[in-house]
Amino acid sequence: METQANSETDGPWHTHAGGLGADLHLDLADGFDTGPARGRGAQQRRRLVDALRAAIEDGRLGAGAPLPPYRSLAADLNLARGTVAAAYEELIAQGWLVARRGAGTRVADSVAASAPPSGTVPAPLLPPRHNFLTGQANAGLFPRADWIAATRRALSTAPDSAFDPTAPHGSRVLREALAGYLARARGVRADPNQIVLTTGVMYSLRLLTPTVLGTTVAVESHGLPFHRLAIEESGAVTLPVPLDDDGAVVDAIGDGVSSLVLTPSHQSPTGVSLSPPRRAAVIDWARRTGGLIVEDDYDGEYRYDREPIGALQALGPDVVVYAGSVSKTLSPSVRIGWLVLPGHLAEQVAWSKGVREPDASIVDQLVLAEMIASGAYDRHIRRSRQFYRRRRDQLLARLTAIGAQVTGVAGGLHLLIPTTAQREGALMAEAVNRGIGISPLSFFAHPAATDTARHGLIVGFGTPSASSYSADLDALVGLLVDVA
Ligand SMILES: Cc1ncc(COP(=O)(O)O)c(C=O)c1O
Missing domain, CATH: 1.10.10.10 (Winged helix-like DNA-binding domain superfamily/Winged helix DNA-binding domain)
Known part of the structure; x- marks a missing residue:
């Protein structure tokens, strides 16, 4: 580069x-x-x-x-x-x-x-004074009162056996609750026996790579560097698949690829969603080649202009591993995630995890199950969706007023402002001077990506606190106006 x-x-x-x-x-x-x-x-x-x-x-x-x-x-x-x-x-x-x-x-x-x-x-x-680093759940939204109430209920009703050592699949109660939630909210074809609980998507990738992903893993040409690293840590090679406005260019998946990791609902970080023909094509690719797809559905609940697009997994539960976590809905510090696996892989992946391997506390697992069962989790997501929609609208209004364009679908906790390569560099340099935390698109590029002509700023709008957001937007707009 x-x-x-x-x-x-x-x-x-x-x-x-x-x-x-x-x-x-x-x-x-x-x-x-x-x-x-x-x-x-x-x-x-x-x-x-x-x-x-x-x-x-x-x-x-x-x-x-x-x-x-x-x-x-x-x-x-x-x-x-x-x-x-x-x-x-x-x-x-x-x-x-x-x-x-x-x-x-x-x-x-x-x-x-x-x-x-x-x-x-x-x-x-x-943290930076004006924090637009890739969107995290807003810390002020954490549903404290619901969590407290759910903790009381979960701990009062759990049998003693809940606190015995668990099998590596994770709490049965949470897997049952999640199966219902994921089917209802994301259209996932989920059976509790096919769910393995983890601490999040990052650990899920670590777990899957040596077990079932094989040694040549295709990834989107732009994505979280840590996720590529989690795959490469166990010796697998990652190969970039170029992106366009329809998402990953499925026809460009190279020969010999054993699996493919995608963010189909809202590509991270470019913000496009995988088009229906590409969805069909990628399932076809997996069935034709015996490949496996990992769907990272990290912010699939957040769509502001329409109903969220259902999970890719529903089109091919035999070839798609669905991965999710509470990092965008509750907090990245809670560390609860899940995998919904094709039936023939579930036991293998669960036991490869080992019996005392990273897991959220059983207490948190039971509380999340209770939150889901009582409807508090769905209510929290509906409230959060409204909050982030308002945030994105405010941001868009300010950007439109200065003639800045954005790309990607109306969803998630971040958006992309495309720029030239030169302006991306100038904006980043000045952002550092002004205490504005923001990410350049080039930060996410795979070292071997071929589609590196696109540049821009990734603006995460989830993190800023309610009290600072307006001043944060002023700072961002000032930066974009001053660095032409
Ligand atoms: C693309 C993407 N996938 C997954 C996650 C969640 O990762 P984890 O569950 O490890 O916190 C994030 C960040 O929150 C993300 O940006």
Whole structure:
């Protein structure tokens, strides 16, 4: 990509690259080549993330300090480029680093304020002043009163056996509630015996990859870097499928692909939905080739101009694994997710999880089941949908007033403002100066994507608090007007 190519040769890093490379090498060398080959990439990324964060925390890497281009650091440390790129991406998402087109990656300015004196517990990083980073559920909407009431009911009525160790499928009570909810709200053909509970989509991908996805996994050319990484961690290769206005270009899926991960209802992040002919084509692809499709239905409940489009899974329950979570409806910190699997895969996936593997607390599982059974979860989603619709309308009104275009369907918690490549870079640079957290489309591009001509800003409108949203919109509009 253009940014990386430039920063590779002429970034300010080259003035002190050797020093940092040597420091990091000392921190990282021990134990890097040990352990089983499977999972080694993840272990190396973890150590690199920890080492970089430690260097930032103890001041060796100060606010604004440039980092080496990932290719150079990979060469210095004898690591795979993907491992270093993934470590940078993780630290960017956590707010420790920022990436600027043409200027490479550097330590975030906000780090200066929060970096503790060496030896003390690090203070949490402050979120950007105006937070339009990819849409999260609005924290102020969490249904506290309903959750409290559901907790009381769930714990009063659960038999003692509910607190015995569970099978890896997760709570039967929640699987039954979810089967009903997903059928009703998303048209999913779900049987409780085919549901495996997880902590979220991220972990679901980790679980599925070595078990059933095979070694060559096609992904949308633009998508969450962490999700690609979750797939690659167990040694699978990801191949990008280009996107157009109808979603993933199914005809472009390469030969030898064993499975395909899609966000059909609302492509993340471009916001288009997979057109009906493409839906049929992708099911046909799976049946013809023996491939498996993973449908990440991360924000399928939120559609503002019509009834939500039903899940792709209903068209091919034999070839589609449906993945979802409460991250967009309740909170990404609750960590409850689910898989609805083709019948022949359910037991295999459940038992590959292991009996004490990541799961939400049984208490939270029972409470969510109670929320669904009592109708409180549906009511919460209806309220949330209205809230986000109003938010999106406000944002659109402000953008329309200054002649800015948006693309994608009226749904979800983010939208895309297309720009030229040059303007995307200029907007990002100025956004950092103004304390505006926003993501460039290029951040989501697969390293081997061929459809990288499109650029723009991904604006998440879910996160800002009710009290700041109007000022946040002023800041965003000011940015778009000033950086023409
Ligand atoms: C594309 C996409 N898929 C899935 C999720 C949910 O991930 P998780 O369930 O791991 O929190 C998100 C973010 O919330 C997302 O943006």
